[in-house]
Amino acid sequence: MNDNYHIFSDGRIERHNDTVRLVGLDDEKSYLPIENAEALFLHGQIDFNTRVMSFLDDHGVAMHVFGWKDYYAGSVMPERGQTSGRTVVEQVRAYDTPERRRALARKFIRGSIHNMRANVSYYDGRGHEFGDVIEQLDTQQERLEPELDVSELMGVEATARRAYYSVLDDVLPDGFVFGGRQYNPPDNEVNSLISFANSLVYANVVSAIRATALDPAVSFLHEPGDRRYSLALDIADMFKPVLADRVIFRVVNRSQVTLEEFETDLNGCLLTESGRKTVSKAFEETLNETVEHPRLNRKVSYQYLLRIEAYKLKKHLLTGEEYVPFERWW
């Protein structure tokens, strides 16, 4: 279970008896083992019809569509029978109670800053001096007072993220120049990598949320409706340093992705198909890596950590028990 399948070629997916098959432009057919699938990631130009869509729906398989501009284009989510009026009611109640909303928004940022700090600490001392950045992150962490409203909290998060990203130019190998975060579309190689990896995190969080009957559109830190699945943005932010950024550092430092792997034109700078393949593969490997969970007393995959985060949030909403954000503990 929980496998993601990435499809890079162009063609068509169709239902064939009790399977889903991919038919390439050259008419070559391959089959997708969807019994184990969590989601299909469509990176190429893929046609599909309602028949295959309802088949995927029956099997609870999501489709995440990756387009060109900023990569993520949208998701087709299975109904999954995971709807719970009660959960959504509690979610909206928490959103609508300023104190509770602020408290959750603060927790998400606390988790994000903690995880950014963990990455910076890793590089601090390994040939780099990042003491000042760590200090800046700690300062922002301390600014997270209960009185701050959501837009002020957003400001703290933005300041922290800027400090965090300032280490990138030092950490990445020669030739990779970051110079600040640019979106829609990304304007250089590093931004392009970040956008792509972040959208992979985001899509996986969308899948994780879906498994818990939480409404992905009701969020706490981001404004509901900022994007369709704004709750996924709330949760994804905490995982970007641990999932996306680690993958980026890895593929670039091992020269698995070089500057050749990008295409720059008026539409910005985008990863080529082979670059996307490399990053997706490294990303899936990371999702499947496991860590010992101190409370569950077993090893869990990074992908399951996303699911756990959704459980924790749901538990908080339904029981009032404290939500403790994901903070890397290893």
Add this chain to the structure above:
Amino acid sequence: MSDTDPVELLLESARDETRDDEFHVTGVMMQYYAVCKRELWFESRNIEIDRENAAVVRGTQVDESAYEDERRNLSIDGTIAIDVLEDGRVMEVKPSSSLVEPAKLQLLYYLWYLQRVVGVERDGVLAHPRERRREPVELTEENAEWVEGAIRGIHRVINRESPPPAEEKPFCESCAYHDFCWSC
């Protein structure tokens, strides 16, 4: 909320389904009450959670088939489902040694319900398929008090705003809410 004794409330609810403070107790709720009150609270609110390897299911299912041909399954009031043996005794299967109390309480509740609501007196038998042994169970006065205490306790638990806090128990390992309780 009314101040009616939950036991009275349950008896009245059994007679009159249209009350707005209706209170029903199923056999499973009795079992959860004895096993884990937090689980009872979750169940009462239909909080569904599946854990990753959902293969672990409480012992019950394993032994379900053990006495298949000698019992008849009866549903009473749509609330309780009992297994009646040919000799008229009510049977409950004890799945494992750690769950003997919950199974016994559940059986006693059935006997109590039959007596108080339906008006028939029955004896019970707790079956131990693995040990091929059957233990007679009777609704003594003391046992009836145990049941009524549990009814009041269940009423208290499911009316709580939040669930009782998680406590590590031997059952947690095989509980469907395991990751929900312990991912923290």
